[in-house]
Amino acid sequence: MDDIVFIGDWIKERELGKGSFGTVVLWKHKKTDEKLAIKTCQWGDELSEKHRARWTKEVEMLQGCRNPNIVGTKDLPPEFVKGLERANPSGLPILCMEYCSGGDLRQVLNKPESCAGLKEQQIRQILSDLRCAMHFLHQNKITHRDLKPENIVMHILDSVQSNVAVQGQRKVIYKLIDLGYAKEIDSNSVCASLVGTLQYLAPEIMYSKTYSNSVDFWSFGLVAFELICGKRPFLPFMAPVQWMPHVKKKAHENVCVYETFHGDIEYSNEVFPENYISKPFKALIEQWLRIALEWDPKLRGRDSPSRVTFNIPSEQKEEASKIVIFDVLEKILEKKIVNIFSVATLSKLAYEVDDATTVQMLKSKICNDTKIPTNEQILITQMNYMEPGDDECIVKYWNENIMLFLYNKTYIMKDNVEAIVPKAVQRCLEHPKAFYNYKNSQNLYKNALYLVMSQMELYDSLINGLFVRAESLKCEGKQLLLKHNSVDKNIGNLLARQEILKKMTDSGKAHITELKESNGSHLLGGFDKIFKNADDITGRIQKLQTAWSQLTVRLQSATRRSNEVITADINNFVTKHNYQAVYANAYKAFLNYKKSESANRGREVQCHDIVEICYYCLKLRNKILQEVRQQAFVLKLMDVSTEFSKIDDIVLNAADSTNKLMTDVTNLLDELTKCTWATISCVVKDAEFSNVPYSVVSFEKKDFKIGEPVSNHCIKMTNKLEDDEVLKSLIEDSMKIRQSQMNLSLKLNSQKELLKKLDFSFLKDD
Known part of the structure; x- marks a missing residue:
């Protein structure tokens, strides 16, 4: 097939893979750029009937499997039937498949950066797609029998497909390939053939x-x-015939069996600590691994209540349970996990949340882990750089691609935060001249590269956290300005009301002073208390106004500082202090080790290069943390944060004081009005109007009756007045009479008071 390069408009690009029977070649259409992966059998008549049947079965199975996570087949262009005759001597069906341009999962796992596993989001995507594919096969009573990273390929979506809502608009879809070993058997069927890749075979095979x-x-x-930790769980340095006797002894809770530095066999209920997954996901996936890696095939993948019921016969165990492996994994992948980076403690936090989880509940969990009191925590989301309210639902801010950042109100970073160092790295730093066998040296290089990468990731999160805090302070400044303007408007309304009160009290004081000096009325004493309260309120308002003016200046200054661009300062710091050189050296050392790996299998070696890199990495970490604490932009962030916190408290207090003063002013105005009218009522009641003509007395509307006089003093007129001068004269006379009556009343009252002071005791009979 090597000499066949052109078939019609199709051009051979390259060979994608070659197995013991088939060869897969990539072909590209020169006009449409369409790509096809075409698999042909490279053998001819020497093939046995068993192998011919297996090949035909694979083609039939793939053509019958319509699932987004199983590589799809396509109709073979007619020109290939004739063009590939020489390349297909067996005459077996040619398999035409869609081309997945991302390569296979083994290529991803073999990268140095994957030595300690993949990122959690990528793991979730792969497990979700694999679950979909495997569940589909098992529902159709098909067992793959050769599931391994080499048989999982990545289909890269183009720009058009990525806009489709399928697969959650992801850029990559993971697909299962190679059904060559697949067979139509289910949980109730059995098979006796030995197939598949040995390291991934189940023990019973x-x-x-x-x-x-x-x-x-x-x-x-x-x-x-392997996706989680970068290596297989059961003694990966041993052949299956060596590790299976040890694994057979494992308990149900054990999810991995490994060899220690000194060669002892250890059993663990947890995955290796060197990984990139969150604690909640780790706990959930370990439960699932116990189901998937159960030694007993009759219990594997099932809910298996019979695990603790030893008196149930083995043949009845399967009937006593049901397959749950796919459902359990689906529920795990549906869980929402909030990822948080704590700038204060330089640590990653993660919590499972649901629709009922509030921000306050999340803060309580954070307090348990970090010992930061809930009232000192500041949670900022990258969605809008705002701090969610304590009563808000945290799911509102959940996004698998976005991290929340945690800050402490009293400090930026905690002092003396210890680095988390893998045990293998700790040992090499304690014994830098030690010799390592093949297994231990490989473990050391992997853990060392993981250490450097984890410190790089931690540093990137810290820098992002500082950027986010700077942006959040800008938003906080804007929010404070809005609060300030709202309170400022209320203070303006308060001053307007206070001005009305001041005018009324000033006018009242002047009139009452004049009345007291002229008449000495005893009815005006109630106003003194009102005027005193008014003076007190005026003083409080003046103090509030003065403090508010000072606060306005402080807020303007703090807002200006928060808006000052610190991006350049942070970028300059990152340019000067970073892990790029350390990472490049660690990456290079790892690749050099991999190249010489085969030569070092049978001997012990020293690892000076990686020991030196680990030492420098931790030294650089301490230096960076010391330097960043002293940077002007970090101190500015802390100062502005503290200032905003104080200003916010003052604004809230000012708002409360303004509302209280507004209430006091309103109540005092009401009290002044009531007191004024009460005084008028008392004055009116003291006067005698029995002889006052109707023309100068105010009557209520209810006292009038149409056609009748308004008082007993009214004389019914028989003729209408014809001359206005007569009417004017009558009014003037009435006014004079009214004035005379008032003067007379005053004299009578004064005479009464004088008479009260005289002693008439001499008139009494002895």
């Missing part, structure tokens, strides 16, 4: 004469573990 589709559960668990 080699130990037992028969097996069911639970062999795929075992392979699925191994692949999942």
Whole structure:
């Protein structure tokens, strides 16, 4: 097939893969740029009937599998039937498949940066797609029997497809390939053939004469573990015939079996600590791994209540449970986990949340882990650089691609935060001249690269946290200005009301002073208390106004400082202090080790290069943390944060004081009005109007009756007045009479008072 380069408008690009039977070649259409992966059998008549049947079965199975996570088949262009005759001597069906341009998962896992596993989001995507593919196969009673990273390929979506709502608008879809070993068996069927890649085979395929589709559960668990930790869970340095006797002894809770530095076999209930997944996801996936990696094939992948019921016969165990491996994984992947980076403690936090989880509940969990009191915590989301309210639902701010940042109100970063160093790295730093065998040296280089990468990631999160805090302070300044303007408007309304009160009290004081000096009325004493309260309120308002003016200046200054661009300062710091050189050296050392790996298998070596890199990495970490604490932009962030916190408290207090003063002013105005009218009522009641003509007395409307006089003093007129001068004269006379009556009343009252003072006791009979 090597000499066949052109078939019609199709051009051979390259060979994608070659197995023991088939060869996969990539072809590209020169006009449409369409790409096809075409698989042909490279053998001819020497193929046995068994192998011919297997090939035909794979083609039929793939053509019958319509699932987004299983590589799809396409119709073979007619020109290939004739063009590939020489390349297909067996005459077996040619398999035409969609081309997945991202390569396979083994290529991803072999990268140095994947030595300690993949990122959690990528792991979730892969497990979700694998679950979909495997569940589909098992529903159709098909067992793959060769599930491994090499048989998982990545289909890169183009710009058009990425806009489609399928697969959550992801850029990559993981697909299962190579159904060459697949067979139509289910949980109730058995098979006796030895197939598949040995390291990923379930134990019963080699130990037992028969097996069911639970062999795929075992392979699925191994692949999942390798995605998380970068290596297989069960003694990866041993051949299957060596590690299976040890794994057979494991308890149900054990998810990995490993060899210690000194060669002892250890069993663990947890995945290796060197990974990139969150604690909640780790706990959930470990529960699932216990189901997938169950040694007993009759219990594997099932809910298995019979695990603790030993009196149930083995043949009845399967009937006592049901397959749950796919449902459990689906529920795990549906869980929402909020990722938080704590700038204060330089640590990553993660919590499972749901629709009922409030921000306050999340802060309580954070307090338990970081010992930062809830009232000192500041949570900022990258969505809008705002701090969510304590009563808000945290799911509102959840996004698997976005991290929340945690700050402490009293300090930026805690002092003396210890680095988390893998045990292998700790040992090499304590014994820098030690010799390592092949297994231990490989573990050291992987853990060392993981240390450098984790410190880089921590540093990137810290810098992002400082950027986010700077942006959040800008938003906080804007929010404070809005609060300030709202309170300022209320203070303006208060001053307007206070001005009305002041005019009324000033006018009242002048009139009452004049009345007291002229008449000495005893009815005006109630106003003194009102005027005193008015003076007190005026003084309080003046103090508030003065303090508010000072606060306005402080807020303007703090807002100006928060808006000052610190991006350049942070970028300059990152340019000067970073892990790029350390990472490049660690990456290079890892690649050099991989190149000489085969030569070092049988001997012990020293690892001076990686020991030196680890030492320098931790030294650089301490230097960066010391330097960043002293940077002007960090101190500015802390100062502005503290100032905004104080200003916010003052604004809230000012708002409360303004509302209280507004209430006091309103109440005092009401009291002044009531007192004024009460005084008028008393004055009116003291006067005698029995002889006052109707023309100068005010009557209420209810006292009038149409056609009748308004008082007893009214004389019914028979003729209408014809001359206005007569009417004017009558009014003037009435006014004079009214004035005379008032003067007379005053004299009578004074005479009464004088008479009261005289002693008339001499008139009494002895």
